[in-house]
Amino acid sequence: MKETLLLLRNRGKIEPGNAADYIAEGGYEALKKALFINSKDIIQELKAAGLRGRGGAGFPTYRKLEFASDAPGHVKYIVCNADEGEPGTNKDRILLSSDPCSILEGMAIAGKAVNAHVGFIYLRAEYSYLLPILENAIKSSVKANCLGRDIMGSGFDFEIKLRSGAGAYVCGEETALFESIEGKRGEPRYRPPFPGIKGLFNKPTVLNNVETLANIPPIFLHGSEWYRSIGTENSPGTKLFTVCGNVNRRGVYEFPMGVNLKELIYEVCGGIEDGRELLAVQTGGASGAIINASQIDMTLDIDAVSASGGRLGCGTILVIDDRNCILDIVRNNLDFFRDESCGKCTPCREGGTRLYQLVGRIAEGRGSIRDLETIEDLAETIRLTSLCGLGHSTAVPVASSIRNFKSCFWEHIDKDYCPVCCEEGGYTE
Amino acid sequence: MRLENSYSYKTASSKLVQVAEIASRYMGRPEMLMKVIIQAQQVVPAFSEEVAAVIAREMEIPQTQVYSFITFYAMLSVKPRGKYIIRMCKSAPCHVKGARDIVRTLEKMLHIRMGETTEDNRFTLEYCPCLGICEISPAVMINNRTYGNLTTESVRTIIKQYIREDIEE
Numbered sequence: 317m318k319e320t321l322l323l324l325r326n327r328g329k330i331e332p333g334n335a336a337d338y339i340a341e342g343g344y345e346a347l348k349k350a351l352f353i354n355s356k357d358i359i360q361e362l363k364a365a366g367l368r369g370r371g372g373a374g375f376p377t378y379r380k381l382e383f384a385s386d387a388p389g390h391v392k393y394i395v396c397n398a399d400e401g402e403p404g405t406n407k408d409r410i411l412l413s414s415d416p417c418s419i420l421e422g423m424a425i426a427g428k429a430v431n432a433h434v435g436f437i438y439l440r441a442e443y444s445y446l447l448p449i450l451e452n453a454i455k456s457s458v459k460a461n462c463l464g465r466d467i468m469g470s471g472f473d474f475e476i477k478l479r480s481g482a483g484a485y486v487c488g489e490e491t492a493l494f495e496s497i498e499g500k501r502g503e504p505r506y507r508p509p510f511p512g513i514k515g516l517f518n519k520p521t522v523l524n525n526v527e528t529l530a531n532i533p534p535i536f537l538h539g540s541e542w543y544r545s546i547g548t549e550n551s552p553g554t555k556l557f558t559v560c561g562n563v564n565r566r567g568v569y570e571f572p573m574g575v576n577l578k579e580l581i582y583e584v585c586g587g588i589e590d591g592r593e594l595l596a597v598q599t600g601g602a603s604g605a606i607i608n609a610s611q612i613d614m615t616l617d618i619d620a621v622s623a624s625g626g627r628l629g630c631g632t633i634l635v636i637d638d639r640n641c642i643l644d645i646v647r648n649n650l651d652f653f654r655d656e657s658c659g660k661c662t663p664c665r666e667g668g669t670r671l672y673q674l675v676g677r678i679a680e681g682r683g684s685i686r687d688l689e690t691i692e693d694l695a696e697t698i699r700l701t702s703l704c705g706l707g708h709s710t711a712v713p714v715a716s717s718i719r720n721f722k723s724c725f726w727e728h729i730d731k732d733y734c735p736v737c738c739e740e741g742g743y744t745e
Numbered sequence: 746m747r748l749e750n751s752y753s754y755k756t757a758s759s760k761l762v763q764v765a766e767i768a769s770r771y772m773g774r775p776e777m778l779m780k781v782i783i784q785a786q787q788v789v790p791a792f793s794e795e796v797a798a799v800i801a802r803e804m805e806i807p808q809t810q811v812y813s814f815i816t817f818y819a820m821l822s823v824k825p826r827g828k829y830i831i832r833m834c835k836s837a838p839c840h841v842k843g844a845r846d847i848v849r850t851l852e853k854m855l856h857i858r859m860g861e862t863t864e865d866n867r868f869t870l871e872y873c874p875c876l877g878i879c880e881i882s883p884a885v886m887i888n889n890r891t892y893g894n895l896t897t898e899s900v901r902t903i904i905k906q907y908i909r910e911d912i913e914e
Contacts, residue, residue, distance in 0.1 A: 403836035403875035441783075441820045442876050445889055480783055483819030485874055499778035501817040517776075560838040560879035567880045602837060640841050648840050652874060655835075658817075 317571075317583050320546065322554045323530045324570045327414040333452030335460045338417035344462040346536035350425045351470040355385055358429040362532070365540035366552040371397060371488075371525030372600070372629040372705070374551070374618040377532075380522050383512025384430040387520035392432035394423050395516060395523040397493060399440045401485040402601030403652060404632040407556035408526040410568045412439075412446050415530070416453040417462075420476055422529030424463060425536060426522055427474045435476040436516070438493050441483045450478055485656035489704045490515075490523045492658065503660045504704035525630075527556055547573030551617035555631050559585050562592065562637035573617040581612065581635055592637040596721070600629025602649045603709030605716035606642065625716060641736035642721045643679040643728055646713055650675055653710040664707030667698040671714060678728045679737040685729055692718065751824045752812075756793045763788045764796055768803035775806050778814055782821060790826045797823075819873060827862045827869040829907050832886040836875035839883040847883050850897045854904055868907070887912075 321327070330337035338344070350358050363378040384392055396419060400408040411419065423435040439446065454476050458464040465473050484502045486492045491505035494516045515521025531553055535543045544552045551573040557580060558568050564586030571580070577597065581587065588594050594609040599616070605626025607614075614624060621628040636645060650672040659665045674691050677683045695711035702708055718725060728734060764785045771777035781800060782792075789796055792815050801808035815821045833839075833848055852858055855868050862869040878884050881893025885900070890912070892903050906912065 400877055401874065404838040404879050405875070406877050406879055409877050440877075441818075442873070442886065445891075480779060481818070482779065482783065482821050483873065484817065496779065497776070499776040499814070501813060503817075558879060560882060561841050566882075598837070634837055634841070636837075636841055645837055645841070648835075648837050652836060656874060 317575075317579060319570050320554050320572050321570055322534055322546070323411060323418070323527065323556060324414065324568075326418070327410070330415070332414055332416055333449045333456065335417050335453065335456035335462060338415070339460060339462070342537065343417050343533075344421055344457075344460070346533035347421050347424050347428075347462060348468055349536050350428050351468060351472055355429050355431060358425065358536075359385060361535065361540050362429075365535045365543040366550070367528065367531055367535060367543075368551060368618060369525055370527035370531070370555065370630065372402070372603070372627065374622075374628070377524065377528055380512060380524065381426060381429045383510065384432070384515075384520040384522045387513050389520055391434075391517075391519045392430050393516045393519055393521045394427045394430070394432045394435040395490075395493065395497070395521055396423055396435065396437040396529055397488060397490070397523055397525050398437050398443070399481050399488040399493060400443070400526070400630070401440060401488045401656075402603065402630050402632060404558060404560045404598075404601050404634045405630045406558045406560075407568050407631060409443055409446070410556070411526050411530050412443065413449060416450050417457055418530045418533055419526055420453060420457055420463060422524075422532035423476060424467070424474045425532050426524065426529065428472055430520070430522055432522070433473050433475065435474065436479050436497055437476060438479045438481060438487070438497060440481045440487075444480060447478065447480070454478070484658070485652075486658045486704070486706050489706060492704070493523065494521065501658070503658045504706075506703070527630075548615075548617045548620075550619050555616070555628070557616070557631045557633055559633045559635065561633075561635040562589050562639070563587070563635040564589050571616075574620070575616050576613065577616050577633070578613045580616070580633065585635075588635065588637050590637075592639060594635065595638045595640055596636040596642060596645070598634040598636065598645070598713065599632065600627040601632040601634075602652050603627070603705075603712055604629050604632070606636075606645065606713050606720060607716065608720045611720065625719070627712070639736075641679075641734055642717050642724045643675065643734070644736045646717050647672065647675050647679050647737075649713040650710070653706065657706060661701075661703040661707065663698045663701040664703070664710065667694055667702075667707070668710050670694060671698070671710065675714065678725065679734070681728060681731040681734070681738055683729045688718065688725060688729070753794045754825060756789060756795045760789050761795060761799050765799045765803050768800045771804055773805055775804065775810070778804065778806070778811070782815065786821070790828065790830070791822045791824055793823070793825075825862065825866070827866050829867060829887055829912075830869045830871060831904075832871050832873035832876070833859070834874070834876045834882065834884050834886075835872040838875065838879040842882045844883040846897050847885070847895050847900050850900050851885075851904070854901060868904075
């Protein structure tokens with residue numbers, strides 16, 4: 317199966333921090349087009365293309381731009397969410413390190429669409445080694461007059477500033493990210509007001525994921541009709557998939573939306589490593605559903621995965637082989653959410669910890685049949701009442717694993733021996 | 746009491762002067778706290794009460810705000826830390842590739858548990874969430890460098906370098 321290289325077209329071909337290289341490959345041509353059409357038409361083109369956010373939620377990109385464009389005020393911001401924290405996800409790192417100018421170009425076009433003149437890239441601390449590449453990309457783009465003042469003689473100004481995180485998954489949530497850029501703890505805000513009205517520094521703001529922004533230049537270069545010819549009806553375009561875990565060829569791959577999960581694992585990635593059997597697949601990172609081996613013949617687009625009770629999310633595919641135990645994986649996921657909860661709202665802060673304890677108890681063979689009910693009840697409560705996406709996600713791996721691996725839960729409750737979970741009682745801290 | 750012990754310790758005055766210089770560039774600009782903290786982290790590995798006080802004074806913001814900020818983010822610490830911070834990925838993609846064995850090797854080799862610092866203040870062992878380099882899991886990050894495809898043998902070789910030499914950033 318051959319990859320469709322749209323976003324990764326320049327991977328390994330150009331010097332990433334050098335705008336001249338990017339321009340030689342047709343870079344900033346899309347911006348040149350966008351600069352000389354009016355804002356409404358830019359948004360209309362993105363609507364026609366059907367571009368949806370690639371960070372996880374799949375929200376239509378044009379609507380975010382529309383909100384900010386219609387909001388009153390002269391100062392507006394574009395923010396690039398490069399706080400790629402979802403466990404198992406590397407796609408933004410690959411984009412940022414191989415073709416950063418395409419992201420800058422996407423930001424500038426978004427800036428033109430809502431009449432914003434300042435953009436921020438919020439880069440996670442774990443990727444701080446990418447800062448020099450991004451700095452060079454910005455500098456060389458300004459030098460080539462593709463960013464900065466009076467871009468290409470259009471009279472439009474747009475500058476991009478870099479901001480760093482310091483290790484907080486919750487800062488990938490848009491309002492928490494704003495707080496962090498403002499020099500505060502990264503705690504999510506109550507909504508409304510929504511970011512399109514009051515976002516960063518209380519100004520109308522458009523926040524997009526790295527991959528979403530990288531989709532914008534190709535749309536303007538080749539047109540929305542061409543873009544719609546790739547992918548599926550409701551999820552046009554390509555998607556970057558990070559395949560990780562117990563699979564032979566791990567890495568970031570680009571395929572049209574709607575690629576088959578089974579083919580991705582077995583044909584593209586060479587199947588399960590060490591000749592083992594597939595136990596489970598978790599799509600969408602720690603906040604995605606865990607499905608069993610009989611369920612993997614599925615279409616990967618935003619709506620199809622949602623319909624099956626999971627989420628495509630950021631396109632992460634964690635392959636888990638039969639040396640593992642589902643209870644141990646769920647416990648690992650919950651440990652993550654428990655650590656990363658910011659503590660602002662009670663359901664996520666207390667509920668996450670309690671879920672971790674309950675699942676841990678079952679894993680260690682100390683669980684009771686009533687714990688399962690409590691877990692399902694608690695997971696649902698957290699999902700319904702948490703303030704932000706972190707809390708909403710906590711329930712997903714728990715509920716899906718109970719659904720898809722009921723017998724595994726029974727075995728642990730029956731206190732059958734589990735070499736993975738019980739050997740040493742799991743993680744000791 | 747515990748808070749005092751881990752927050753109130755001496756920081757060399759020469760370091761405080763350097764931190765003050767960094768913070769003074771952003772006086773009256775509280776939104777630049779992250780930038781100040783990240784630059785200051787090149788000078789001091791952890792933020793004692795004295796360091797926090799200097800930052801607060803120079804930026805003209807409350808010291809509690811500095812403390813609250815530092816304690817929120819995983820990569821910042823008020824507790825003293827070693828010269829090399831070894832961050833072991835705790836997330837599932839590393840977990841399913843044998844991260845537990847790597848943790849055991851690290852703990853045995855350095856004679857400390859996760860979360861602790863060696864007596865010579867050279868190493869701190871910490872868990873961290875996904876490092877985003879899952880194609881080479883299991884992985885660790887030592888200060889700003891990443892190492893992947895770890896085995897119990899390869900991680901020993903890597904740590905040995907850090908025991909013997911000073912590795913440049």
